[in-house]
Amino acid sequence: xxxxxxxxxxxxxxxxxxxxxxxxxxxxxxxxxxxxxxxxxxxxxxxxxxxxxxxxxxxxxxxxxxxxxxxxxxxxxxxxxxxxxxxxxxxxxxxxxxxxxxxxxxxxxxxxxxxxxxxxxxxxxxxxxxxxxxxxxxxxxxxxxxxxxxxxxxxxxxxxxxxxxxxxxxxxxxxxxxxxxxxxxxxxxxxxxxxxxxxxxxxxxxxxxxxxxxx
Amino acid sequence: xxxxxxxxxxxxxxxxxxxxxxxxxxxxxxxxxxxxxxxxxxxxxxxxxxxxxxxxxxxxxxxxxxxxxxxxxxxxxxxxxxxxxxxxxxxxxxxxxxxxxxxxxxxxxxxxxxxxxxxxxxxxxxxxxxxxxxxxxxxxxxxxxxxxxxxxxxxxxxxxxxxxxxxxxxxxxxxxxxxxxxxxxxxxxxxxxxxxxxxxxxxxxxxxxxxxxxxxxxxxxxxxxxxxxxxxxxxxxxxxxxxxxxxxxxxxxxxxxxxxxxxxxxxxxxxxxxxxxxxxxxxxxxxxxxxxxxxxxxx
Numbered sequence: 001x002x003x004x005x006x007x008x009x010x011x012x013x014x015x016x017x018x019x020x021x022x023x024x025x026x027x028x029x030x031x032x033x034x035x036x037x038x039x040x041x042x043x044x045x046x047x048x049x050x051x052x053x054x055x056x057x058x059x060x061x062x063x064x065x066x067x068x069x070x071x072x073x074x075x076x077x078x079x080x081x082x083x084x085x086x087x088x089x090x091x092x093x094x095x096x097x098x099x100x101x102x103x104x105x106x107x108x109x110x111x112x113x114x115x116x117x118x119x120x121x122x123x124x125x126x127x128x129x130x131x132x133x134x135x136x137x138x139x140x141x142x143x144x145x146x147x148x149x150x151x152x153x154x155x156x157x158x159x160x161x162x163x164x165x166x167x168x169x170x171x172x173x174x175x176x177x178x179x180x181x182x183x184x185x186x187x188x189x190x191x192x193x194x195x196x197x198x199x200x201x202x203x204x205x206x207x208x209x210x211x212x213x214x215x
Numbered sequence: 216x217x218x219x220x221x222x223x224x225x226x227x228x229x230x231x232x233x234x235x236x237x238x239x240x241x242x243x244x245x246x247x248x249x250x251x252x253x254x255x256x257x258x259x260x261x262x263x264x265x266x267x268x269x270x271x272x273x274x275x276x277x278x279x280x281x282x283x284x285x286x287x288x289x290x291x292x293x294x295x296x297x298x299x300x301x302x303x304x305x306x307x308x309x310x311x312x313x314x315x316x317x318x319x320x321x322x323x324x325x326x327x328x329x330x331x332x333x334x335x336x337x338x339x340x341x342x343x344x345x346x347x348x349x350x351x352x353x354x355x356x357x358x359x360x361x362x363x364x365x366x367x368x369x370x371x372x373x374x375x376x377x378x379x380x381x382x383x384x385x386x387x388x389x390x391x392x393x394x395x396x397x398x399x400x401x402x403x404x405x406x407x408x409x410x411x412x413x414x415x416x417x418x419x420x421x422x423x424x425x426x427x428x429x430x431x432x433x434x435x436x437x438x439x440x441x442x443x444x445x446x447x448x449x450x451x452x453x454x455x456x457x458x459x460x461x462x463x464x465x466x467x468x469x470x471x472x473x474x475x476x477x478x479x480x481x482x483x484x485x486x487x488x489x490x491x492x493x494x495x496x497x498x499x500x501x502x503x504x505x506x507x508x509x510x511x512x513x514x
Contacts, residue, residue: 010383013507021500094499101503104510124514 008042009129012163013104016136019156020096023085025148029074032152035133035159036066043166058177062162065185070155073192077148081199091143099139100132107131126167134160145206147198151191158184219461223298226465231442232256232435234476238402241480256438263431271424273333281328282425282432288321289439296446297372299453299468301461306372311359314371314447315352318399321436322348329421340420343491347405347417350498351398358388358395358505362451364512375450376464387508389451394501396444396479398494400437403483405494445475 015035022028040063047055078084091099111127137157141150158180165177202209236253243250252258270278295310295317297303303310326345329337361384363369366377378385398405401418410416422433449471489497 007383010387010507010511014504017500017503017507021496093496097496097499097503101506104507108510125511 004045005042006125008038008045009125011038012129012159013125013132016133016156017097017100019140019152020100020136021093023089023093025078025084025146026075028149028152029071029078032074032155032159033067033071035156036070037063039159039162039166040064040067042163046166058181061178061181065181066155066159069185070188073188074148074151077151077192077195080196081148081204083146083148083204089144089146089149091139096139096143099143100136103135103139104128104132107135127164130160130163130167132160133157133163136160145208147191147195147207150207151188151195154187154191155184219301219465220304222461222465223296223301223303224293226298226469227293227439227442230469231438232260234441234445234472235438237473237476238480238483241477242484245480245484256434260431260434263426263434264428266427268425268427268429271332274331274424277324278328278331278424279429281324281331282429282436284324285321286432286436286439288317288324289436289443292317292321292443293439295371296443297375297450298446298465299450299471300376300464301468302372306370308369311363311369311371311374312356314443315356315359318440318444319348319352321440325421325433328425332424334424337421337423340417343417344421347398347494347498350495350502351395354391354498354502354505355395355399357502357509358391359447361388361505361509361512364509371447371450375447376454378451378454380452380454384508384511385451387504387511389448391501391504391508392444392448392451394497396448397482398498399444400441402479404486404489404497407488442472445472449475 012035015031015038018031019028022031040059043055043059043062044051089096107128107130110131111124114127134157137153137155137160140153140156144150144153162180198207198210233253233256235256236251239255240250240253292314294305295303295307295314297306322344326341329341359371359374362374362378365382365384366374368374368377380386380389397403401408406417406419408419410419418437422430425433446468449468453467453471
């Protein structure tokens with residue numbers, strides 16, 4: 001129970017809950033950055049006995065890109081947009097936290113249903129935590145109006161996939177792994193530009209107003 | 216039943232108001248003040264006891280019964296909560312549910328005594344108190360259920376000392392219970408015990424019309440409530456088996472309570488009170504921590 005991986009998984013789920021319940025964008029970005037660093041460490045801890053250069057590189061890339069580069073980009077987005085807070089999300093914060101609990105329950109059920117591969121002892125939480133993170137990301141994309149929060153949701157979703165990937169397929173080719181990271185990086189970059197343009201066009205970041213543009 | 220288990224009651228009755236003093240001293244030293252004397256709560260209670268009570272003509276016996284029922288309810292709670300490793304005098308299997316409902320009874324009588332005055336101001340406070348306690352109760356019960364499941368016993372006296380603080384579930388439950396502790400005792404960030412003139416206050420507004428001995432009973436029972444709920448948290452953080460000679464766990468528990476009082480003082484000094492709208496959010500978050508802990512022990 002007390003294995004470091006279990007504690008990391010619990011921290012991962014807790015950070016998901018925090019993201020669902022908090023409204024301040026700056027705090028949310030810090031939590032996403034924490035999640036990125038956590039996952040970077042997780043890649044190392046999970047294969048502690050057999051570290052390869054490839055693994056260390058992936059972990060380091062994830063640690064630096066998700067822990068430092070994304071937050072810097074996103075913080076600049078906030079500064080330029082001048083928004084501090086999500087004002088009126090589609091789903092309220094209390095309901096979001098409750099939805100988080102439901103998602104955790106569903107993930108546990110799914111985790112039991114999906115005996116994809118033999119995991120060692122003390123790792124029972126990994127698949128549920130990965131799925132919860134994935135669902136949290138999707139939920140944030142749907143439930144929040146602010147374009148920046150939706151971008152965060154995208155990163156969180158990728159975190160979930162990454163967690164799932166570390167444990168399910170240890171031998172992902174390096175190129176594929178780096179390709180995914182690069183994709184996310186470019187996506188966040190593009191979203192940063194999109195956020196900038198939404199902000200210039202509308203003076204705020206509510207993406208649901210984009211509907212007005214329909215011809 | 217051991218003689219030492221009566222220490223629970225004796226120490227609780229004697230020292231409960233002292234912890235309010237420790238909280239206030241901590242806050243004062245944070246603010247760079249000398250602060251009120253450590254024994255100020257005792258002086259307040261004695262002063263109130265010497266005064267006469269004033270009753271409004273619109274109130275009925277319910278208003279007079281409120282403080283008495285409140286005090287007797289919390290005295291029952293005192294008898295079922297263990298002090299450190301020492302079993303409570305009336306410990307039985309399932310007493311954690313009784314504890315939750317005793318606290319509920321106490322709150323119910325405070326609330327209907329407040330409603331009995333017919334003041335809209337007190338009715339507002341009563342409504343808030345009921346709303347927040349409705350959200351705090353699941354956090355409390357699910358948290359205790361997680362501990363019960365982990366330790367496999369249903370009595371507070373056995374399960375609190377048996378919980379190992381260094382497992383993640385217990386840490387989650389302790390954090391959730393700390394939030395419940397602050398909410399139930401009307402401390403910052405939920406309610407400011409010092410305000411009497413604000414429209415956002417919750418607990419204090421309900422007892423505004425009580426005076427003299429009645430108010431003394433309310434002050435004393437809220438001090439006891441702080442003590443009882445504090446013991447629930449301290450019992451989990453300082454697990455001490457009953458094998459030791461009895462002064463050791465008692466001393467540990469008292470140190471734990473003092474530490475808790477200092478922590479509460481630090482929280483109150485460093486945090487502002489939350490906006491009223493944010494309070495349910497924090498309570499739901501505490502509830503979800505409890506639920507998460509419960510899910511973790513369910514496997």
